[in-house]
Amino acid sequence: MLVGGAGQLKLTKDGSVLLHEMQIQHPTAALIARAAAAQDEITGDGTTSSVLLVGELLRQAERFIAEGVHPRLLCAGFDKARKKTLELLDEVKISSGELPERELQVSVACTSLRTKLSASFADKLAEDIVDAVMCIYTPKQELDLFMVEVLHMKHRLAEETKLVKGMVLDHGCRHPDMPKHLKNCFILTCNVSLEYEKSEVNAGFFYTSAEQREKLVAAERKFTDDKVNKIIQLKRAVCTPENKKNFVVLNQKGIDPPSLDLLAKEGIMALRR
Numbered sequence: 001m002l003v004g005g006a007g008q009l010k011l012t013k014d015g016s017v018l019l020h021e022m023q024i025q026h027p028t029a030a031l032i033a034r035a036a037a038a039q040d041e042i043t044g045d046g047t048t049s050s051v052l053l054v055g056e057l058l059r060q061a062e063r064f065i066a067e068g069v070h071p072r073l074l075c076a077g078f079d080k081a082r083k084k085t086l087e088l089l090d091e092v093k094i095s096s097g098e099l100p101e102r103e104l105q106v107s108v109a110c111t112s113l114r115t116k117l118s119a120s121f122a123d124k125l126a127e128d129i130v131d132a133v134m135c136i137y138t139p140k141q142e143l144d145l146f147m148v149e150v151l152h153m154k155h156r157l158a159e160e161t162k163l164v165k166g167m168v169l170d171h172g173c174r175h176p177d178m179p180k181h182l183k184n185c186f187i188l189t190c191n192v193s194l195e196y197e198k199s200e201v202n203a204g205f206f207y208t209s210a211e212q213r214e215k216l217v218a219a220e221r222k223f224t225d226d227k228v229n230k231i232i233q234l235k236r237a238v239c240t241p242e243n244k245k246n247f248v249v250l251n252q253k254g255i256d257p258p259s260l261d262l263l264a265k266e267g268i269m270a271l272r273r
Contacts, residue, residue, distance in 0.1 A: 002017075002018070002022075014047070014116065015036065015040075015047030015048035015051060016036075016037065016040040019033045019036055019037060019047065020037075032050075032051055032054050033051075035054065036050040036051050036054075044112065045112045045115065048115070061074050102130060102134075105130045105133075106126050106127055106130050109126035109127075109129050109130055110122055110123055110126040113125055113126055121159060124159070124161070125161060128163040131163055131165070132148050132163055133148070135148075135165055136148060149168070151168065167250075171271075173269055173270065173271065174255070174257075174260055175257075175260040175261065175263075175264045177264040177265075178260070178263070178264045178268070178269050178270065179267060179269050180269075182269055183246070184244065184245055184246060185246040185247060185269075186235075186238050187248045187249075187250060188231065188234070188248070188249045188250070189251075189252075190249070190250070190251050190252070191251070191252040191253060192251065192253060193224075194224060194227060194228060194251060194253070194254065194255040194256065194259040194272075195253075195254040195255060195256035196220055196221075196224060196256060221258070224259060225258075225259070225262070228259045228263065229262075231249060231263070231268070232262065232263070235266060235268055236266075246267070246269075247266075247268045247269070248268070248269045248270075249263065249268055249269070250271050251270065251271070251272050251273070252273055253272070253273060254272050255270055255272040
């Protein structure tokens with residue numbers, strides 16, 4: 001538990017977070033903290049292990065120095081131990097080519113997660129993490145982790161965590177006649193307003209008869225209906241009886257009820273913002 005200067009509380013088991021939040025003044029401790037931070041930047045894990053290992057080596061070295069051993073001799077001993085450790089690691093290491101790719105990735109994820117979570121939960125979460133990364137992985141392109149969204153569900157257990165391979169929206173269709181479940185679909189994503197909107201500037205229209213008012217309403221409606229009809233034409237062009245495809249529209253802007261009604265009559269599932 002960390003208590004900030006303003007009284008805020010932070011609970012964490014991550015050694016990297018602890019080192020960044022703590023105000024370290026001792027020069028040797030600051031040097032150890034920088035070494036552990038470098039370990040975290042390079043490998044993403046092992047911060048706490050680095051601090052414990054270096055601390056134990058220094059504690060043992062202090063005992064030998066108290067007995068009169070020269071520090072240079074201790075440094076030479078540490079260097080020999082480092083070389084021997086690397087030799088032992090070369091003997092016991094398993095090449096990445098000896099394991100299936102997914103099994104190797106799950107093992108790496110488990111190794112990191114088990115330092116923060118219980119073993120049973122870490123094993124389950126590791127598989128979901130690997131599957132999530134593989135869903136957004138594209139060869140020869142930088143991985144965009146912002147394509148993976150983590151949603152926190154209140155009043156649920158951590159063991160109920162699951163991966164959804166797709167998009168999760170907080171609402172469904174806004175029209176009762178629209179299909180609720182579709183497979184084998186074409187998906188159109190757009191950022192087009194399919195509803196009546198007021199102009200961004202102050203504008204006025206003056207009419208002298210009811211007929212002019214009706215023409216204005218019809219023209220406003222036609223402006224939106226034309227865009228909806230273009231979507232319907234696209235659906236008819238790509239969804240044929242031969243391929244038995246369905247059509248889904250994901251719109252970042254709004255869709256008004258008349259537009260939803262037109263899309264529902266064509267069997268199109270439309271989701272708005």
